[in-house]
Amino acid sequence: MKRLLYISIILTAASCKRDPLITYNIDDNVYFKYTITTNYYVDSTNFSFAYRDASVQDTILLVPLGVTGPPAATDRRCNIVVDPTSTAVAGTHYDLPEAVIHAGKVEDTLRLHLKRAVDLASGVKKLILRLQPNEFFNTQLQYRVVNNVARDSADVLTFSITMSDILDEGPYWNDSYAAFFGTFSLKKVRFIHDLLGMPLDFWSVYPDNQRRAAATYYASSTSRYLSDQAAQGNIIYDEDGAPMTMGAGYQ
Numbered sequence: 540m541k542r543l544l545y546i547s548i549i550l551t552a553a554s555c556k557r558d559p560l561i562t563y564n565i566d567d568n569v570y571f572k573y574t575i576t577t578n579y580y581v582d583s584t585n586f587s588f589a590y591r592d593a594s595v596q597d598t599i600l601l602v603p604l605g606v607t608g609p610p611a612a613t614d615r616r617c618n619i620v621v622d623p624t625s626t627a628v629a630g631t632h633y634d635l636p637e638a639v640i641h642a643g644k645v646e647d648t649l650r651l652h653l654k655r656a657v658d659l660a661s662g663v664k665k666l667i668l669r670l671q672p673n674e675f676f677n678t679q680l681q682y683r684v685v686n687n688v689a690r691d692s693a694d695v696l697t698f699s700i701t702m703s704d705i706l707d708e709g710p711y712w713n714d715s716y717a718a719f720f721g722t723f724s725l726k727k728v729r730f731i732h733d734l735l736g737m738p739l740d741f742w743s744v745y746p747d748n749q750r751r752a753a754a755t756y757y758a759s760s761t762s763r764y765l766s767d768q769a770a771q772g773n774i775i776y777d778e779d780g781a782p783m784t785m786g787a788g789y790q
Contacts, residue, residue, distance in 0.1 A: 566608030590740030
Protein backbone atom coordinates (compact mmCIF):
# COMPACT_ATOMS: atom_id res chain seq x y z
CA MET A 540 0.00 0.00 0.00
CA LYS A 541 1.62 3.21 -1.13
CA ARG A 542 0.81 6.61 0.22
CA LEU A 543 2.11 9.96 -0.84
CA LEU A 544 4.04 11.66 1.88
CA TYR A 545 4.23 15.32 1.10
CA ILE A 546 7.45 16.88 2.13
CA SER A 547 5.74 19.63 4.03
CA ILE A 548 4.40 17.27 6.69
CA ILE A 549 7.19 15.53 8.17
CA LEU A 550 10.30 17.41 8.49
CA THR A 551 13.39 17.94 10.48
CA ALA A 552 15.92 20.68 10.02
CA ALA A 553 19.42 19.54 10.90
CA SER A 554 20.48 22.83 9.35
CA CYS A 555 18.42 25.56 7.79
CA LYS A 556 18.43 29.02 6.29
CA ARG A 557 15.75 31.67 5.88
CA ASP A 558 17.47 33.78 3.23
CA PRO A 559 16.68 33.50 -0.50
CA LEU A 560 18.75 31.16 -2.59
CA ILE A 561 21.71 32.74 -4.42
CA THR A 562 22.07 31.76 -8.07
CA TYR A 563 25.21 33.70 -9.05
CA ASN A 564 23.74 34.12 -12.56
CA ILE A 565 24.85 30.59 -13.41
CA ASP A 566 22.39 28.76 -15.65
CA ASP A 567 21.40 25.13 -15.43
CA ASN A 568 22.32 24.29 -11.86
CA VAL A 569 20.22 21.73 -10.00
CA TYR A 570 19.61 21.67 -6.25
CA PHE A 571 17.34 20.11 -3.61
CA LYS A 572 14.51 22.54 -2.95
CA TYR A 573 13.25 21.04 0.29
CA THR A 574 11.62 23.70 2.45
CA ILE A 575 9.54 23.88 5.63
CA THR A 576 8.13 27.27 4.69
CA THR A 577 8.87 29.60 1.79
CA ASN A 578 12.65 30.03 1.42
CA TYR A 579 13.35 28.10 4.64
CA TYR A 580 15.57 25.37 3.25
CA VAL A 581 16.52 22.19 5.07
CA ASP A 582 18.89 19.41 4.04
CA SER A 583 17.54 16.50 6.11
CA THR A 584 14.35 14.94 7.40
CA ASN A 585 13.19 12.09 9.64
CA PHE A 586 10.58 9.58 8.59
CA SER A 587 9.07 6.97 10.90
CA PHE A 588 6.69 4.23 9.83
CA ALA A 589 5.64 3.98 13.48
CA TYR A 590 3.08 6.73 12.87
CA ARG A 591 1.41 4.61 10.18
CA ASP A 592 -0.98 1.69 10.42
CA ALA A 593 0.67 -1.75 10.49
CA SER A 594 -0.79 -2.45 7.03
CA VAL A 595 1.32 0.32 5.50
CA GLN A 596 4.46 -1.34 4.17
CA ASP A 597 5.84 1.42 1.98
CA THR A 598 5.39 5.08 1.08
CA ILE A 599 6.44 7.66 -1.48
CA LEU A 600 8.51 10.54 -0.13
CA LEU A 601 8.29 13.59 -2.39
CA VAL A 602 11.62 15.43 -2.59
CA PRO A 603 11.43 18.75 -4.49
CA LEU A 604 14.14 19.72 -6.95
CA GLY A 605 14.86 23.14 -8.41
CA VAL A 606 17.04 24.43 -11.23
CA THR A 607 18.45 27.82 -12.12
CA GLY A 608 18.10 29.30 -15.56
CA PRO A 609 15.15 29.06 -17.95
CA PRO A 610 13.07 25.92 -18.54
CA ALA A 611 14.11 23.60 -21.37
CA ALA A 612 12.04 22.28 -24.23
CA THR A 613 12.96 18.68 -23.41
CA ASP A 614 13.20 16.52 -20.28
CA ARG A 615 16.51 16.76 -18.39
CA ARG A 616 17.87 14.00 -16.17
CA CYS A 617 19.44 14.72 -12.79
CA ASN A 618 22.41 12.76 -11.51
CA ILE A 619 21.58 11.70 -7.94
CA VAL A 620 23.90 9.23 -6.24
CA VAL A 621 23.78 7.55 -2.84
CA ASP A 622 26.56 8.52 -0.48
CA PRO A 623 28.61 5.46 0.55
CA THR A 624 28.20 6.36 4.23
CA SER A 625 24.47 5.65 3.98
CA THR A 626 23.26 2.79 6.15
CA ALA A 627 19.97 2.28 4.29
CA VAL A 628 20.16 -0.55 1.74
CA ALA A 629 18.83 -0.25 -1.80
CA GLY A 630 15.96 -2.65 -2.44
CA THR A 631 15.49 -3.28 1.29
CA HIS A 632 14.86 0.20 2.68
CA TYR A 633 14.37 2.25 -0.47
CA ASP A 634 14.19 2.34 -4.25
CA LEU A 635 15.73 5.37 -5.95
CA PRO A 636 14.04 6.22 -9.25
CA GLU A 637 15.49 8.35 -12.01
CA ALA A 638 15.07 12.05 -11.26
CA VAL A 639 13.91 14.21 -14.15
CA ILE A 640 13.22 17.89 -14.61
CA HIS A 641 10.46 17.68 -17.18
CA ALA A 642 10.19 19.92 -20.22
CA GLY A 643 8.96 23.42 -19.46
CA LYS A 644 9.73 23.18 -15.73
CA VAL A 645 12.28 24.74 -13.38
CA GLU A 646 10.96 22.74 -10.41
CA ASP A 647 10.15 19.05 -10.24
CA THR A 648 9.91 16.19 -7.76
CA LEU A 649 11.89 13.06 -6.96
CA ARG A 650 9.46 10.29 -5.92
CA LEU A 651 11.55 8.31 -3.45
CA HIS A 652 10.14 4.90 -2.54
CA LEU A 653 10.67 4.04 1.15
CA LYS A 654 10.09 0.52 2.45
CA ARG A 655 9.07 -0.69 5.91
CA ALA A 656 11.86 -3.17 6.49
CA VAL A 657 11.73 -5.30 9.62
CA ASP A 658 15.01 -3.94 11.02
CA LEU A 659 13.62 -0.38 11.16
CA ALA A 660 11.74 -1.41 14.32
CA SER A 661 15.02 -1.87 16.17
CA GLY A 662 17.11 1.00 14.84
CA VAL A 663 17.39 3.86 12.39
CA LYS A 664 18.78 3.79 8.86
CA LYS A 665 20.07 6.81 7.00
CA LEU A 666 19.91 7.48 3.29
CA ILE A 667 22.12 10.31 2.00
CA LEU A 668 21.51 11.57 -1.53
CA ARG A 669 23.98 13.75 -3.42
CA LEU A 670 23.52 15.71 -6.62
CA GLN A 671 26.37 15.46 -9.10
CA PRO A 672 26.90 17.20 -12.45
CA ASN A 673 25.96 15.61 -15.76
CA GLU A 674 25.39 16.69 -19.35
CA PHE A 675 22.27 18.64 -18.34
CA PHE A 676 23.13 20.30 -15.05
CA ASN A 677 25.97 21.80 -13.07
CA THR A 678 26.20 21.57 -9.29
CA GLN A 679 28.01 24.85 -8.64
CA LEU A 680 25.22 26.40 -6.64
CA GLN A 681 26.15 26.89 -3.00
CA TYR A 682 23.74 28.03 -0.32
CA ARG A 683 25.07 31.06 1.52
CA VAL A 684 23.93 34.01 3.59
CA VAL A 685 23.40 37.30 1.86
CA ASN A 686 25.47 39.26 4.39
CA ASN A 687 28.56 38.47 6.42
CA VAL A 688 26.69 37.52 9.58
CA ALA A 689 27.41 33.87 10.41
CA ARG A 690 24.26 31.73 10.42
CA ASP A 691 23.22 28.17 9.74
CA SER A 692 22.95 27.14 6.12
CA ALA A 693 21.51 24.20 4.24
CA ASP A 694 23.56 22.14 1.81
CA VAL A 695 21.24 22.12 -1.20
CA LEU A 696 23.35 19.54 -3.02
CA THR A 697 22.86 16.92 -0.30
CA PHE A 698 19.68 15.56 1.23
CA SER A 699 19.50 12.92 3.97
CA ILE A 700 16.57 10.87 5.22
CA THR A 701 16.69 9.12 8.59
CA MET A 702 14.25 6.19 8.58
CA SER A 703 12.83 4.18 11.45
CA ASP A 704 9.78 2.28 12.64
CA ILE A 705 10.10 3.56 16.19
CA LEU A 706 7.53 5.85 17.80
CA ASP A 707 9.46 8.72 19.39
CA GLU A 708 9.27 12.45 19.99
CA GLY A 709 10.51 13.31 16.50
CA PRO A 710 12.09 16.61 15.50
CA TYR A 711 9.46 19.04 16.81
CA TRP A 712 8.35 17.78 20.22
CA ASN A 713 10.86 19.53 22.46
CA ASP A 714 10.71 22.90 20.70
CA SER A 715 7.04 23.01 19.71
CA TYR A 716 4.86 20.38 21.40
CA ALA A 717 6.34 20.07 24.89
CA ALA A 718 4.64 23.35 25.82
CA PHE A 719 1.30 21.60 25.28
CA PHE A 720 2.02 18.04 26.43
CA GLY A 721 5.10 18.18 28.65
CA THR A 722 7.76 15.48 28.54
CA PHE A 723 7.31 12.92 25.78
CA SER A 724 6.35 9.36 26.66
CA LEU A 725 4.82 6.54 24.66
CA LYS A 726 2.24 5.93 27.37
CA LYS A 727 1.16 9.57 27.29
CA VAL A 728 0.69 9.90 23.53
CA ARG A 729 -1.11 6.57 23.31
CA PHE A 730 -3.31 7.65 26.23
CA ILE A 731 -4.28 10.88 24.42
CA HIS A 732 -4.83 8.89 21.25
CA ASP A 733 -7.20 6.50 23.02
CA LEU A 734 -8.96 9.26 24.96
CA LEU A 735 -9.40 11.89 22.25
CA GLY A 736 -8.29 10.32 19.00
CA MET A 737 -5.11 12.37 18.59
CA PRO A 738 -3.29 10.92 15.56
CA LEU A 739 -0.03 9.16 16.38
CA ASP A 740 1.73 11.31 13.80
CA PHE A 741 0.27 14.55 15.19
CA TRP A 742 3.58 15.88 16.52
CA SER A 743 5.62 14.82 13.47
CA VAL A 744 4.60 18.01 11.65
CA TYR A 745 5.80 21.52 12.40
CA PRO A 746 2.75 23.17 14.01
CA ASP A 747 0.89 25.86 12.08
CA ASN A 748 -1.92 27.85 13.73
CA GLN A 749 -4.51 25.17 13.05
CA ARG A 750 -2.33 22.45 14.56
CA ARG A 751 -1.57 24.62 17.59
CA ALA A 752 -5.30 25.06 18.15
CA ALA A 753 -5.74 21.29 17.97
CA ALA A 754 -2.84 20.81 20.40
CA THR A 755 -4.51 23.22 22.81
CA TYR A 756 -7.69 21.16 22.65
CA TYR A 757 -5.88 17.85 23.21
CA ALA A 758 -3.76 19.21 26.07
CA SER A 759 -6.54 21.05 27.91
CA SER A 760 -9.06 18.21 27.51
CA THR A 761 -6.58 15.60 28.69
CA SER A 762 -5.54 17.76 31.63
CA ARG A 763 -9.17 18.14 32.72
CA TYR A 764 -9.68 14.39 32.45
CA LEU A 765 -6.55 13.67 34.50
CA SER A 766 -7.66 16.16 37.17
CA ASP A 767 -11.16 14.69 37.31
CA GLN A 768 -9.78 11.18 37.68
CA ALA A 769 -7.35 12.29 40.40
CA ALA A 770 -10.20 13.97 42.30
CA GLN A 771 -11.97 10.60 42.31
CA GLY A 772 -8.88 8.88 43.67
CA ASN A 773 -7.83 7.41 40.32
CA ILE A 774 -4.42 8.90 39.67
CA ILE A 775 -3.14 8.04 36.20
CA TYR A 776 0.58 7.48 36.19
CA ASP A 777 3.04 8.00 33.36
CA GLU A 778 5.64 5.41 32.41
CA ASP A 779 8.22 6.97 34.79
CA GLY A 780 5.92 6.30 37.77
CA ALA A 781 4.97 9.96 38.27
CA PRO A 782 1.40 11.25 37.80
CA MET A 783 0.78 12.00 34.13
CA THR A 784 0.74 15.72 33.35
CA MET A 785 0.48 18.00 30.34
CA GLY A 786 2.61 21.06 29.58
CA ALA A 787 3.12 23.77 32.18
CA GLY A 788 0.28 25.92 30.82
CA TYR A 789 -2.23 23.04 30.90
CA GLN A 790 -1.96 21.70 34.44
